[in-house]
Amino acid sequence: MKISLIGSGNLATNIGVALFNSGNKVVQVYSNTLSHATSLADKIGANAVDDIYNVSDEADLYIVALKDDVLENIIPSLCKNKSDKFFFHTAGSMPMDIFKGYAEHYGVLYPMQTFSKQRIVDFKVIPCFIEASDELAKSILENICSDISDRINELSTERRKYLHLAAVFACNFANHCYEISSEILNENGIPFDVMLPLIDETAKKVHDVKPKDAQTGPAVRYDENVISRQMQLLDGNPFNQEIYELMSKAIHCTAINKNSDL
Amino acid sequence: MKISLIGSGNLATNIGVALFNSGNKVVQVYSNTLSHATSLADKIGANAVDDIYNVSDEADLYIVALKDDVLENIIPSLCKNKSDKFFFHTAGSMPMDIFKGYAEHYGVLYPMQTFSKQRIVDFKVIPCFIEASDELAKSILENICSDISDRINELSTERRKYLHLAAVFACNFANHCYEISSEILNENGIPFDVMLPLIDETAKKVHDVKPKDAQTGPAVRYDENVISRQMQLLDGNPFNQEIYELMSKAIHCTAINKNSDL
Structure with missing residues (x-):
């Protein structure tokens, strides 16, 4: 054809x-x-x-x-x-x-x-x-x-819409997290490539483990000291600060719901 | 020792x-x-x-x-x-x-x-x-x-704080984007593993291309039709809707700043 x-x-x-x-x-x-x-x-x-x-x-x-x-x-x-x-x-x-x-x-x-x-x-x-x-x-x-x-x-068209939405989160929004990470490193004179093994492992991990079970870091532990100190580090950038706050809350809520499922 | x-x-x-x-x-x-x-x-x-x-x-x-x-x-x-x-x-x-x-x-x-x-x-x-x-x-x-x-x-201690903050974005927050993606797929009966080649490629891409240059999707194009339709799909989940809106705005702003740098 x-x-x-x-x-x-x-x-x-x-x-x-x-x-x-x-x-x-x-x-x-x-x-x-x-x-x-x-x-x-x-x-x-x-x-x-x-x-x-x-x-x-x-x-x-x-x-x-x-x-x-x-x-x-x-x-x-x-x-x-x-x-x-x-x-x-x-x-x-x-x-x-x-x-x-x-x-x-x-x-x-x-x-x-x-x-x-x-x-x-x-x-x-x-x-x-x-x-x-x-x-x-x-x-x-x-x-x-x-x-x-x-x-x-x-x-179907109806379900494809949701597939596309899921892809926006997994790709575009994940990539924007990389972007913010690279901005922070850049402002502090640290090359972005130190982050690559971490980015690779984070992606690789969800081949074997559900994302909610793969989560680590201050938000899932709800380490309020680290969270509030990191919020302060973002004082000069209200946009990234808002993303930090929202994502930390979301991760914490996911962890609470997960534990109540057990 | x-x-x-x-x-x-x-x-x-x-x-x-x-x-x-x-x-x-x-x-x-x-x-x-x-x-x-x-x-x-x-x-x-x-x-x-x-x-x-x-x-x-x-x-x-x-x-x-x-x-x-x-x-x-x-x-x-x-x-x-x-x-x-x-x-x-x-x-x-x-x-x-x-x-x-x-x-x-x-x-x-x-x-x-x-x-x-x-x-x-x-x-x-x-x-x-x-x-x-x-x-x-x-x-x-x-x-x-x-x-x-x-x-x-x-x-130094001072710069390590920022490195840690950058890692929270590149790892924990990227992983939460995977998590929201998996929730959306799960609600629509689509297995999460269809997302893995996309997740892998998104991670691999930033080995060669800066994250802001690697960005794709409706937010970077500022395709308002797709963005508003996808916002509606998230009506039942105000938390994920808020993340969607904030991330889309952030991606768009990054794209505008990038273009004004040229």
């Missing part, structure tokens, strides 16, 4: 390379910035296009990896004269039915990972969550998806 | 095993719960003791790995009649000088890692931060420390 890739960002780049490496034929890459489209298209033997009306109808299926707001606006133009083709978007928070009325066969392919153009990750181990409008779209989606990932799961 | 280990918890267990494996002689393990002391002592060929007044003076140096409040209270009894020995504590937030007046030679050995008794980690790669009261204590501490770790740094 011939594939057209709508988008050339972090996710599009990673999915494009995974499709190419698994022997699939990507015929065209669209981006509204031609240089971005070309950059990805050149990597995977495709043509580049920067006008949505020039997206060819020669492909059998269209994978749409765009920002949520762009995605919604582009669908009518994209699907025009191609309503018999297959359309799949990759957005965690967007319903499958945004294609409804514009295409007959459609669905969602949501890979649970954080992507950067500069880091091509191993797609095989990424859990991919799929949803399809009908049996035909589902079988097409399963075929393509099993070429690039060993971990395919079906998930 | 003969070592006595005061404490048998997560850190004491890991440091005890690392000392034993590097050929050091641990003669005694103290815990106020004898079974805890015995459990660690048996692993590393030491004797167990549960009365602080029975901690032998046959050791040359005493490594004190106890909770902060216990540490402060136990020092007078521990150091009694041993004031010519070497004493080192392992607490990030406690000043070195808590030994002052009780011992002549003392210091701090603070390993930057999260420890569990059940998980013996590779101590060699752990950055260890040391501080000593005098040159003699420093050389003793450096010797012991270089047996177990390849990454030794000197750090």
